[in-house]
């Protein structure tokens with residue numbers, strides 16, 4: 001059996017809600033935002049695995065928890081068979097070299113006071129890698145890898161002297177410089193102009209092939225997910241409701257929430273009529289998650305059973321799982 005690069009088992013992250021003085025005096029029980037509420041999945045070598053869903057569904061928290069930028073409330077995380085939650089400080093430092101993150105906003109994630117050279121060199125200094133000359137060669141190679149060529153033209157610039165696409169290339173070079181095996185890409189193209197998005201996605205695929213990278217790709221945009229991802233997991237209110245091969249999820253969505261998300265994707269063809277989006281109401285608060293199927297208040301197919309019984313994921317075809325009572 002092939003060992004996954006990342007294995008996540010029943011991962012949970014609850015954030016405590018700050019209690020008011022009256023709540024404390026009345027001894028009201030502490031409330032929690034259940035941002036991630038029991039997710040399980042594997043990511044295999046050189047795979048682009050996507051977590052998709054509306055903002056607030058828990059996809060970013062899942063990514064950050066896997067990297068231990070946030071400590072989980074419960075669950076297990078394995079990296080190439082190693083128990084990430086049981087790492088010693090030294091092992092955690094090593095993990096932070098082997099697993100990197102690319103943030104959504106290249107305008108905020110790069111220090112405006114630093115030059116491109118210092119930004120890309122910084123992780124090497126933090127991890128005490130290489131002499132000054134060796135670090136110079138590594139920085140120049142990383143900039144060439146992300147197609148900022150010739151690198152000499154970029155190393156003295158500051159982020160405000162770059163376009164959005166160039167900034168995201170610098171952010172990718174900074175993630176690559178430590179030669180990672182796994183990268184969490186958190187909405188890496190959502191802040192970029194449409195024309196630049198395909199360039200960055202193609203660059204990420206090229207780097208995946210050249211450096212044997214494995215990605216956890218987080219996005220709310222299913223068109224982007226279909227383009228770059230091998231498999232897609234759809235999250236709703238902290239849980240995965242559907243998971244499967246990208247084509248299968250987009251072309252044959254089974255969960256009513258996935259169907260609604262896909263119906264809401266705009267089409268470039270003005271002649272094509274957009275049907276009614278099969279969903280009602282707003283996302284409930286993650287503090288008061290509905291009983292039974294958490295999607296039932298918004299589901300047009302909900303039946304009485306859905307209010308009391310939580311659906312379990314069922315494999316409906318090879319590798320395609322859906323958590324909905326309609327399929328049980």
Ligand code: SF4
Nearest residue numbers: 293296299306324325
């Ligand atoms: Fe809708 Fe019921 Fe399926 Fe939930 S379990 S998605 S409420 S049909």
